[in-house]
Amino acid sequence: MKIRMIVGISLLALVSFLAAGSAFAQSNAPAPPAPPPQAAITPGDAKAQEGDYKIGPEDLLDISVWNNPPLSRTAPVRPDGMISLPLLNDVQAAGLTPMQLRDNIAKRLIEYVPNPEVSVIVREVNRFKVSVLGEVRKPGRFDFKSRATVLDAIALAGGLSDYAARSRIVIIRQDGGSTKRIPVNYNKIVSASSEDDFFLQPGDVVVVP
Numbered sequence: 001m002k003i004r005m006i007v008g009i010s011l012l013a014l015v016s017f018l019a020a021g022s023a024f025a026q027s028n029a030p031a032p033p034a035p036p037p038q039a040a041i042t043p044g045d046a047k048a049q050e051g052d053y054k055i056g057p058e059d060l061l062d063i064s065v066w067n068n069p070p071l072s073r074t075a076p077v078r079p080d081g082m083i084s085l086p087l088l089n090d091v092q093a094a095g096l097t098p099m100q101l102r103d104n105i106a107k108r109l110i111e112y113v114p115n116p117e118v119s120v121i122v123r124e125v126n127r128f129k130v131s132v133l134g135e136v137r138k139p140g141r142f143d144f145k146s147r148a149t150v151l152d153a154i155a156l157a158g159g160l161s162d163y164a165a166r167s168r169i170v171i172i173r174q175d176g177g178s179t180k181r182i183p184v185n186y187n188k189i190v191s192a193s194s195e196d197d198f199f200l201q202p203g204d205v206v207v208v209p
Contacts, residue, residue: 016135047199053122054096056202057081060124061093063105066117071109074123083179087112098122130200132157134208135164150184151199153206165209172205 026060055061057079065071075083081182088108091100109116128144130153137158144152150171154160166186173180184206187195200206 001084018145047173052099053125054201055093055096055098055101055122056125056128057094058126059122060126061098061101062119062121062123064119064121065109065113066119068113068116071113098140123147128202132208133205135161136208147199149199150186150206151189151197153200153204154186154208157206160208168209170207171200172207173201174203 020029055077057077059077061077061083063071063073063075063083063085064185069088073085075085075093077083077093081092082090083093085091085105088105091105091108092100092125096104102118102120103139105120106118109118125145128146128148130144131141131146132153133139136154137160139157141154142156150169160166164186167188169184169186171182171184174180
């Protein structure tokens with residue numbers, strides 16, 4: 001009986017010792033490494049994403065410089081794509097997204113204002129023209145007040161004619177000093193599972209052969 005009691009006490013002591021050792025090891029284990037810091041996003045890193053609205057001629061913009069009313073104003077975009085601002089004179093606006101224009105203005109204002117906080121809001125979209133040519137029922141130049149897709153433009157042109165080459169539509173786009181030709185397949189756009197339709201930009205020409 002005494003032997004059994006001694007063995008039981010010994011086993012209990014061994015289990016307690018092992019549990020205490022495990023807890024000590026866990027408490028002294030090195031902490032897992034911290035995740036690497038995320039890179040800060042600066043205003044200059046902003047890039048236009050597909051489908052972002054791009055400012056066009058004759059749009060009306062609210063330019064606001066925080067805590068600096070003399071530099072804040074409502075500015076129309078001239079036909080040459082420029083806006084006029086105090087200190088900066090002419091600034092290119094057409095073809096840029098509001099965020100890109102905001103960053104450009106802030107970058108140029110640093111010379112005059114420390115850490116300028118700029119906001120750009122499109123108050124009025126006055127001009128978004130897209131031309132549709134070729135095998136459509138009503139070719140012409142059409143005005144849009146908001147973003148428009150390839151299907152929107154074709155629909156406004158009365159739809160495709162019976163002789164349209166649906167898989168060989170081309171979007172002609174002026175990109176700075178160069179001209180881009182973007183192929184479009186109408187059949188893919190109208191398929192139920194397709195995401196090929198995309199937003200047009202001011203001045204685009206949709207050519208349906």
